[in-house]
Amino acid sequence: MTIAILQYNAGNVQSVLFALRRLGIEGILTDDAEILQKADRVIFPGVGEASSAMNYLKNKGLDKVICSLTQPVLGICLGLQLLCKYSEEGNTNCLGIFDLQVKKFPTDKGFKVPHVGWNSIEKLQSKLFAGIHAGAYMYYVHSYYAELGSATIAQTEYILPFSAALQHKNFYAVQFHPEKSSDSGEQLLKNFLQISSYM
DSSP states (O other): OOEEEEOSSOBOHHHHHHHHHHTTOOOEEEOOHHHHHHOSEEEEOOBSOHHHHHHHHHHTTHHHHHHHOOSOEEEETHHHHHTEEEETTTTEEOOOSEEEEEEEOOSSSSOOSSEEEEEEOBSOOSGGGTTOOTTOEEEEEESEEEOOOTTEEEEEEESEEEEEEEEETTEEEESSOGGGSHHHHHHHHHHHHHOOSOO
16 A cells, blocks of 8 residues: 655654554655555645645645545644645635635634644544543644634534544545554554545
8 A cells, every 4th residue: 555645845744754654554755646546645744834835835836636535545733734725824815625714713712823732622523533432632832723614523612512533435534643642543554544435
């Protein structure tokens, strides 16, 4: 099985490679369109800033490549946000796979922003969460969140309820970092590797 990890103007891709290696999989870190299109799975991870990341994707023509993918795709953190329609971060038009807005957490509620640390996921609705129970804890690092919508397949509450995970056809995405989320995160990555068709 070929697992392509999208290399673009964002950090934290190495931790995903290490997490796959723990599962006995050697991922390919690449921005090559042909490799991405032929891979069995594509992972779209990242920590960074939305507008500069989108500019990089557009300059490389990767925006069109990502939207054309037909195999299972998993966005992580910034990857989830860039798969949405629009982000308040940098007033950025994103890829539009998920018809959702990405908004900044309010800073006047007495909570720390960014949201950093462990938080539970609830209302799980996808085989992406097979073997993971509602209330399982995942690790987050983010200042922006995707609103709730019809594509939401899990949610978390921090300041307000937001989409912890999304799915539309073959596109899956999580706001948390499965590669840093202990056993539950490892199970989610295993589930993604086993997905053969969308539900």
